[in-house]
Amino acid sequence: MIPTQSFKKTKPIIFLAFLLPSMFWSYQFIIGSLGVNPIEKLMDNMGEMALRLIVLTLFISSLSEFKKFRFLIEVRRMIGLFAFFYVSLHFLTYIALDHFFDMTFIIKDIIKRPFITFGFISFIFLIPLVITSPKKMLKKLGFKVWKRIHYLIYPAAILSSVHFYMLVRANKIEPAIYIFLILLLLLYRLYFKIILPQLAR
């Protein structure tokens, strides 16, 4: 077991570790070493990183239920915010680089194409989580309301993994793994938070 206090000291290092990929890819993009289709590559990298971080926050939530891993809850918010950071970069790449701010096209694209619609809704779902992430907001809203808002992470996670699944042309194993992991973590939460307490009554 790692004591929470000493774990807190590693937070700046963890922060840098999650920031680094975005800086590295941006650097690669600028110097032209992201392959032959760098815009696509940048968008894919940012998007997949975001999805990984979303799964990671869900995993931390479940794991921190155990005393042994309680210290992990200290970084959950940071990782959640990083997930949003990468989703935003992913979306920004789509708007600014892929379609060069052609807003009429982008709006049409979001409405017309289910996979983009899903990705976009997922992005929207994450916004209230970001707004209510400061501790101040938790106090203001009360734990119950705050918690309810934060359940949005589950539909957001499912939508973003389906967004990835629909994008892939063949061999959908990789996106299917994300969907599977998310559903597994969701079921685990449902069982321990809702079903088990009722059975115990």
Place this chain on the structure above:
Amino acid sequence: MKILPSEITSYKNYLNRRKFIKSSIASSLVIAASTGLKANHTSNKNIYDNQLDENDSLNSFEEITTYNNFYEFGMGKTDPSENSSDFKPKPWSISLEGLINNPQVLDLEKLLQQVTIEDRVYRLRCVEAWSMVIPWQGFPLSELIKIADPLSSAKFIQFVTVFRPEEMPGQKRRLLPWPYVEGLRMDEAMHPLTILSSGLYGHDLLNQSGAPLRLVVPWKYGFKSIKSISSIRFVDKQPEATWSMLAPSEYGFYSNVNNLVDHPRWSQNTERRIGEFKRRNTLMYNGYEEEVSYLYEGMDLEKYY
């Protein structure tokens, strides 16, 4: 759709239509032997550039050979260039099968001596909405069809990619139902723009580009241009094609580049030319409308996408 034999244009008419092709014969050039790749690229650049529209410029050899969709070597864009070194494109033979007078197994080297290798600079538009401009070397598919001498009952041609899981790591996994197959209607196959390519930039095709012989049909989405062809079958019915078999609502048998008919998951209205920042508008039939639109006269292109 039922196609009457009378609707399919005769071979003679095709020869007349050759005059449509502005550049190919005038600038046709025999590449006698492939020399060093970079050297050839540099020294021949001007020859290739002559064939270009003012809006197009050639993609580099590097771009063309490191960004590929060739699932036989893996699904990533760089997989084909990274995982194809075990593939042996020599010696190579192609079997001609089906409704023809001369079924045979052709030795590729002998075949290439019988035909005239021409330069063809074509745009290539991938169904994934990116594009390139590639200087191919090859010969009209119609010349091979002449050798096969099809019966009048042969209305379609099916092409099959070689199946060698030991040399093509992607084939060890069921990414797609192997072997990859594609098809053309006879009149599309006879069209003078349709070529079998054995090289690009004056160099033999690299494995990732579909060595040693591949199809190039410039007005169709790239996946129609099947690579590393091992057999060619002449048939009377529309043959199966891998992608349209796998996802019929997304990939039709025809798969002509059409900016007005979107892929269900993304728009086909624009494309990213590899190497350019802003998207371009996609052209009807990939800019070959004048040459090929008569093939599809009266067809509902929303239905036969």
